Amino acid sequence: MDCEIRSYIGTRSCQEDSAAFCETENGLFCIVCDGIGSRREGGSSSKYAAESLTARFREGFKTDFPEFITAAAEKTDREIYEKFGSASGTTVVSVYIKDLSLYWLSVGDSRLYIKRAGRLKQITTDHDYAYVLKKRLELGIIDQKTYEAEKHKGGRLASFIGMGGIDIVDVSMKPVELCEGDVLLLATDGLYKSLGDEKIAEILNENKTSAETADRLIEAVKKIEGAVDNTTLAVIM
Numbered sequence: 001m002d003c004e005i006r007s008y009i010g011t012r013s014c015q016e017d018s019a020a021f022c023e024t025e026n027g028l029f030c031i032v033c034d035g036i037g038s039r040r041e042g043g044s045s046s047k048y049a050a051e052s053l054t055a056r057f058r059e060g061f062k063t064d065f066p067e068f069i070t071a072a073a074e075k076t077d078r079e080i081y082e083k084f085g086s087a088s089g090t091t092v093v094s095v096y097i098k099d100l101s102l103y104w105l106s107v108g109d110s111r112l113y114i115k116r117a118g119r120l121k122q123i124t125t126d127h128d129y130a131y132v133l134k135k136r137l138e139l140g141i142i143d144q145k146t147y148e149a150e151k152h153k154g155g156r157l158a159s160f161i162g163m164g165g166i167d168i169v170d171v172s173m174k175p176v177e178l179c180e181g182d183v184l185l186l187a188t189d190g191l192y193k194s195l196g197d198e199k200i201a202e203i204l205n206e207n208k209t210s211a212e213t214a215d216r217l218i219e220a221v222k223k224i225e226g227a228v229d230n231t232t233l234a235v236i237m
Helices: 042-059 065-087 129-138 144-153 189-206 210-222
Strands: 003-008 017-024 027-035 090-098 101-107 111-116 119-122 183-187 231-236
Touching (some): 003 210, 017 042, 017 231, 027 042, 027 183, 042 090, 065 090, 065 101, 090 111, 090 183, 101 111, 129 144, 189 231, 210 231
Antiparallel strands (some): 090 101, 111 119, 111 183, 183 231
């Protein structure tokens, strides 16, 4: 499979996203990270996470991938917190592909999508305050009145790498079996908040190569008027 990564600084003063990929005899690994802009070391945290997790993948692993990547994420989280303290923080979304088997890990609100048969599906869950509120409501921890009063805060991150103990992490314990023609998209929130899923799906369906698709997505973000966040994406075909 082919992987293309693109980044755009947007209207921000610095780029706090990071991404990387590599291929070894174990398969393909790709990671996209979004440093928390409100934290002084957000950009440093994203760079450290992308480089650290990619390096650990290159070194190889003897356990199954879900166990390996969970332990690697927890170790990277502790290292970032020890290095940068409370000024740290980054989202992480990563994939591992071996033959046609896909595994993924997600912390935060950077997303993994699969386009299959012309339809776009979000695979990951956004780990924001809206997610936490919904869970609390479902469990009866809060009532509907409290939920309504708090939901305007829903966009705040509820989990990230660099907390010194990750609150929420999603890992695929079983592989997703890929089909011929599937397209994978990893992206920071700068992409989907700028374009929306419908426009993303349109671009994915119009282009035949990962390079063309990645270029078109970034071009579309650049046409957005007004404030635009850092945007980083990886397209795998």
